[in-house]
Amino acid sequence: xxxxxxxxxxxxxxxxxxxxxxLLAIGAVVVLGLASRIYxxxxxxxxxxxxxxxxxxxxxxxxFRFLMADKSIPIAISLSLLFSFGIEFTQLYQADWIVGIxxxxxxxxxxxxxxxxxxxxxxxxxxxxxxxxxxxxxxxxTADCRRLIKLR
Numbered sequence: 001x002x003x004x005x006x007x008x009x010x011x012x013x014x015x016x017x018x019x020x021x022x023l024l025a026i027g028a029v030v031v032l033g034l035a036s037r038i039y040x041x042x043x044x045x046x047x048x049x050x051x052x053x054x055x056x057x058x059x060x061x062x063x064f065r066f067l068m069a070d071k072s073i074p075i076a077i078s079l080s081l082l083f084s085f086g087i088e089f090t091q092l093y094q095a096d097w098i099v100g101i102x103x104x105x106x107x108x109x110x111x112x113x114x115x116x117x118x119x120x121x122x123x124x125x126x127x128x129x130x131x132x133x134x135x136x137x138x139x140x141x142t143a144d145c146r147r148l149i150k151l152r
Contacts, residue, residue: 022063
């Protein structure tokens with residue numbers, strides 16, 4: 001089913017439902033990421049050390065899928081890796097103005113503090129996990145939406 005809104009591009013009913021799913025995924029990952037920071041002392045050390053970066057990369061992936069639901073999963077993976085790696089490499093730049101931004105809570109959450117090679121591995125794992133869950137769960141959601149559209 002395709003809806004037309006004025007002279008703009010057609011809005012695909014299926015894509016709008018998928019976007020809500022990605023938005024919910026972003027929210028869930030943010031909650032898990034903040035919880036991993038708050039309750040990190042109660043988690044196994046390997047999990048508490050890696051969860052934040054893995055979940056951050058998953059959020060980046062779901063963000064790209066939200067913005068570009070009609071694009072393929074490999075495109076979302078590529079853009080997520082470029083974005084995540086780009087942010088990590090900017091941590092090598094230590095000018096006063098960007099260090100000031102990084103000293104705020106939001107700046108630290110988005111831009112991080114210092115470059116670590118292991119973060120690139122964590123980001124890759126997070127994006128891989130997000131893309132796998134995308135393939136599994138979003139496919140199920142798409143099938144449900146298609147059935148719903150056929151019932152109308």
